[in-house]
Amino acid sequence: MHFTLLRRSLSNLKGPGKNYNILVVGGGIAGPALAFFLHRYGMKPVVVERAPELRLSGQWVDLQAEGKEVAWRMGIESKVREKITEEQGTHIVDSAGRPQASFDVNSFGERGFVEELEIRRPELSNILYEQIRNDVEYVFGDSPQAIDDRGDKLQVKFANGNLREFDLVVGADGIHSKIRRLVFGDESLISYADLYAAYFDIPRTDSDGSWVRFYSAPGGRSVALRPYSQNRTQVYLCFRSKERGYENLDVDMQKRLIQKLFADVGFEAPRILRELPNLDDFYFDSVGQVKTDRWSKGRVTLVGDAGYCPSPLTGMGASVALVGAYILAGELSRHQDYNEAFKQYETWMRPYVTKAQKIIPGSVRLALPNTRTAIILRNAILGFVFRPAITRFITKLITSKAPQKSVLPNYEAVSTP
Ligand SMILES: Cc1cc2nc3c(=O)[nH]c(=O)nc-3n(C[C@H](O)[C@H](O)[C@H](O)COP(=O)(O)OP(=O)(O)OC[C@H]3O[C@@H](n4cnc5c(N)ncnc54)[C@H](O)[C@@H]3O)c2cc1C
Known part of the structure; x- marks a missing residue:
């Protein structure tokens, strides 16, 4: 069957679950993906996004295994x-931009550290939006x-003054989720990595080439430049800090903070x-993970970063968001009782999220060492590890010969058209 016909025949697959009307709060990655599957299973999602239009900013995000x-x-x-x-590939460079260690995309098997489906976040967000x-x-x-909570319905009051009723509300509103705060209390659920990251893009110059260039400066600061398009280069600036709340500053203050913190940094920092x-398109946030004992309360549940942000350190944010959306919609289509659906959603997702949130101990210090000596030592070790013979050996050790088999439940098989 032609692919679009197949897709059309899959839309509006009605399972035993009810025709809930569901408010999905957040139009990032998890929100539109959830709305897509809810619509496919015959439910009525409404997506509300705080921003005045689709937020087309951010850098590369990975889609791994189940996310793909x-x-x-x-x-x-x-x-x-x-x-x-x-x-x-990636060059780890010194302050003059000279490579100290390099690995190309195939260093660790097919596509190496560059995941097979690594896509710019704005493009993923836009593809999802266009789908629905x-x-x-x-x-x-x-x-x-x-x-x-009015018992049989939720009455939601919106910032514009409107009152609307929904059967269920899903918070897909990111790491600093307001829905999570409304339902579960304050932000104590975020476990911070004492790290901040700013992402944006700047005009490309000849020095940018087709390699990522990563530079560490003393004081736990890093500068990375990454090819983006013919005339733009992406920039990642990271710094370690135990101070809380920089993400709540306005954009001008965040930029001034960056100016101050990176004023003495070499490499491409002055440019x-x-x-x-x-820059209009500037994204800045604290890096952390969301850890909660449960994701649902009454008729409200959480999906994606709002419920279980794994942090950019894991490269799992987009995958976990897509998988969470798929499982939540699937369980709602499978069960008459939303409580049971939320329970099954959590039962499936909990071990997956626990695994996705694993961070190699010391990885932040390795990526952003504090002292010049530690940076030189780290670069020397990486220079050794990334030699072709060593990467071939490591690849042999870590590459599984077992065929990949799907672990995701197949909700379409249980739905009745
Ligand atoms: C602008 C932006 C850029 C990003 N860039 C990167 C990146 O470069 N690399 C990376 O690894 N991760 C990035 N992330 C995070 C990444 O998208 C998530 O980790 C992951 O994809 C999970 O997606 P999510 O939909 O759960 O959360 P998010 O992608 O954070 O989406 C949450 C959405 O909810 C909206 N929202 C927030 N509060 C409310 C509210 N009260 N009411 C209505 N809507 C609300 C936000 O505007 C946003 O659109 C970025 C997130 C954003 C918002």
């Missing part, structure tokens, strides 16, 4: 594949202010800092 499979089940894998990175924009109500520039004041 959800993309395939949505029918978007080929669109994602059109947009994957074509960079050649004609089928699902999307509200931009608004946000829930209060949720009143980056010159561009900083002119």
Whole structure:
């Protein structure tokens, strides 16, 4: 069967679950993916996004194993594949930009550290939005202010003053989720990595080439430049700090903070800092993980970063968001009782999230050493490890010969068209 016909025949697969009308809060990655599957299973999602339009910012995100499979089940894998990175590898450089250690994309087997489906976040977000924009109500520039549980319905008060009723509410509103705060209390659920990251892109110059260049400066600071397009280069600036709350500063103050913290840094930092004041597209956040004992309370549940952000340190954020959306929608389609659906969602997701949130101890210190000596030592070790003979040996050790088999439940098989 032609692919689009197959996809059409899969839309609106109605399972035994009820025709819930569901408010999905957040139009990032998890939100539109959830709305896609809810619509496919015959439910009525409404997506509300606080930003006035789709937030097309951010850098590369990975789609790994199950994340790729959800993309395939949505029918978007080929669109994602059109947009994957074509960079050649990564140079760890010194302050003059000279490579100290290098690994190309094939150093550790097929595509090496560059995941097979590594896509720019704005493009993934846009692909997901395009999948549902004609089928699902999307509200931009608004946000829930209060949720009143009336027993058989939730009454949601929006910032624009509207009152609407929903059967269920899902918080897909990112690491600093307001829905999580409304339902479970304050932000104590975030376990911070004492690390901040800023992502943005700047005009490309000849020095940028087709390799990622990563530089560590003393004081736990790093500068990375990554090929993005013919005329833009992406920048990642990271710094370690135990101070809390920089993510709550306004953008101008965040930029001033970066200017101050990176003023004495070499490599390409002076060029980056010159561009900083002119940038509209600037993303800054604290790096942390969301850890909660449960993701649901009454008729409200959480999906993606809102419930279980694994942090960019794991490279699992987008995969976990897609898988969470797929499982939650699938369980709601499978069960008459939303409590049972939420329970099964959590039962399936909990071990997956626990695994996804594993961070190699010391990885932040390895990526952002504090002292010049530690940086030189780290670069020397990486220079040795990334020699071709060593990477071939490591690849042999870590590559599994077992065929990959799907672990995701197949909800379409249990749905009755
Ligand atoms: C602009 C942006 C850029 C990012 N860039 C990167 C990156 O470069 N690399 C990386 O690894 N990760 C990045 N992330 C995080 C990454 O997208 C997530 O870790 C992951 O994909 C999970 O997605 P999510 O949908 O759960 O959360 P998010 O992608 O964070 O999406 C949450 C959405 O909810 C919206 N929202 C927040 N609060 C409310 C509210 N009260 N009401 C309504 N809507 C609300 C936000 O505007 C956002 O669109 C970025 C996130 C954002 C928002």
